[in-house]
Amino acid sequence: MNVKMSVVVRTVADIMVVPIVVFGIYLILHGHLTPGGGFQGGAVVASSTALLIVAHGAMKDNKTDLSNMESTGLTLFFLLAMVGLIMGFSLFYNSLAGTGGIFGGTVSGINPGYINTGGTIPLMNIVVGMEVIAALSLILWMMAKRSGSLEVEK
Amino acid sequence: MKKIIAVIALIVISAFLFGGVVEMRNQDGGGFGNPVETEMDEYFLENSQDHNQVNNVVTAVLFDYRGLDTLGEATVLFSAVSGVLTVLRKTISSKEGEE
Amino acid sequence: MMLYYILQVLILIGLVSTAAAVIWFKDLISAAIALGASSLILALQFYLLRAPDVAIAEAAVGAALTTAIFIFAIKSTDRTEGYK
Structure with a gap:
């Protein structure tokens, strides 16, 4: 079954x-x-995964990688939440803000755009982003595969 | 008879909705688009930059003050993916049919 | 300020008409695409109401991912609505 679209669509x-x-x-x-x-x-x-699946109709078998990525994201998110508890504050307390480590820069007042600030919040953003990428891509991949519009390359 | 009940239910529900919209527009000191300020709003807006060194107050509320809610949201996403994978996996009978 | 109100009225008309088109279409792929258009107009409304993060989430999930998932689901079932 030929499920890929024309060469114009694939190039774009x-x-x-x-x-x-x-x-x-x-x-x-x-x-x-x-x-x-x-x-x-x-x-x-x-959504870029959706574009690739619709245009090419073929993809490598990366279900295990996506599944591992999602589990890792959720586990790391809970561990980052536990950091506040370990440091002696409450759960989800932002105990890394302003301590000088990674993402620990100090700014007084309005932040003029320094990315090296925020404590656990940028780390949680990265981890939740990892989980959401893996989860939505996995749902799309599985739906496309079972509806017959995706050929899995070995 | 069924149609009359449906029309009466439609009229009642739309009357509630229109009444809600009219009531929302005429609140004292607030209204639609201008919500009433509470203590928690002012606390977040004044202190989130000093607590977290973060400009985006939405992110500060999402990941610091109301972090447990975000953990529940991530768990909901995880269980949704688990449900999709469970429903759409290859069963023994379909594997015999396809391959 | 006049442009803002004109834009609000246009967005309301587009939102209601695309939502009616979703129910009116018998072809389910047309209905899924009308739902995507409705989500896109709703994202524009969120942006005008000063919630840009909700607008980004609505545009990405509603217009791209939900349409793709609906079309994959329609492809493995019947394309037209109703019993045969």
Whole structure:
């Protein structure tokens, strides 16, 4: 069964995937400075998966990788929530903000755009983004495969 | 008879909805688009930048003050994917039929 | 400010008409695409109401992912609505 679209659609999809993925990663990494965050950026990156599946109709078997990525994201999110508890505060307390480590820069008042701030919030954005990318891509992949519009390459 | 009941239910529900919209427009000090300020709003807006060094107050509320809700949301997404994979996996009978 | 109100009225008309088109179409793929258009107009409304993060989520999930999932689901069932 031939499920791939014409060469024009495939070329345009290959070109357009790059800015979509870059914009999604920008939304995830700048989630604490500009509108956006883990869920929004993850949904944007997963829509590039939809574009690739619709255009090419064939993909490598990466179900195990996506499944592992999703489980890792959820586990790391809960461990990051436990950081506040371990440091002696409550659950989900932002105990890394302003301590000088990674993402621990200090800004007084309005943040003028320094990305190295925010404590656990950018880390949680990255982890939730990872989980959302894997989850939505996995749902799309499975639906496409079972409806016969995706050939799995060995 | 069924049609009359459906029309009466439609009229009652739409009357409630229109009444809600009219009531929303005429609240004292608030109304649609101008919500009434509470103590928690002012606390978040004033303190989230000092607590977290974060500009996006929505993210600060989502991941710090109301983090448990986000954990539940992530768990809901995880269980949705588990449900999709369980429903759409290859069963023994379909595997015999296809391959 | 006048442009803002004109845009609001146009968005309301487009939102109601696309939502009516979803119910009116008998072809389910047309209905799924009309649902995607409705989500896109709703994302524009969210942006005008100053909630850009909700607008991004609505545009990505409603217009791209939900349409793709609906079309994959329609492809494995019947394309037209109703009993045969």
